[in-house]
Amino acid sequence: MEIIMFIAAPAAGKGSHAKLLSKKYNLPHISTGDILREISKEDSEIGAYVHETLASGKLVKDDITYKLIEKRIGEMDCKNGFIIDGFPRNYEQALKFDEILNKKNVKLSHVFVLDVDKEILEKRIIGRRTCEDCGRVYNLNNPLERPKQESTCDYCGGHLFQRSDDNIKSFEERYKMYLIKTAPIIEYYEKQGVVTHVDGNHKLEDSFKAIDDIISKDSDISDNNKK
């Protein structure tokens, strides 16, 4: 059972790395941000609450995230492991995650912390565009990640959109939330001996290689999941 977690500030590359690993090792990618973005489209009280909270850059209430994460981890495709990005985001959520893993009698394999400078995060936030059809992520501020046409996906031709929380005002709040609530849980995992810090300031391929070098040595993953 391989359970891989990413902890990092907004736009550090958690989702991009998780997607690459998910493809390479055939493990589901669980992103609480993605699940919440879907809920935010619902025409309901909870949909409206989540929509407003996401746009503000604040954290969604714990009881909502607990329900969605327990349900998702309980699904069949998670039986050989999963990659989790965006949860836990505070100490209470870290305790909840332990409780879920203990109930299943499984252990966290790795926590990758992506270290990225704030100025680089700001640039990525402003330039980030996502394809509404295939989910591919581009960046207008990076020549290596820019689409050929500003609002069209190179791969599927889908429309590229900017997330409602990808603006400087929301970013400042999300970054503050990260420093105050999320970064302190790194120490909690360091005590468990599962943390690897990765420099995420440079090319995605470079940090991906550093991460993959560690994961590919795991016996659990090499037998069951390598394609």
Ligand code: AMP
């Ligand atoms: P992300 O896609 O991970 O950047 O998350 C986008 C937004 O979703 C965050 O700014 C929060 O508002 C919300 N969110 C995602 N994961 C959580 C979580 N574990 N707890 C509370 N809010 C979350």
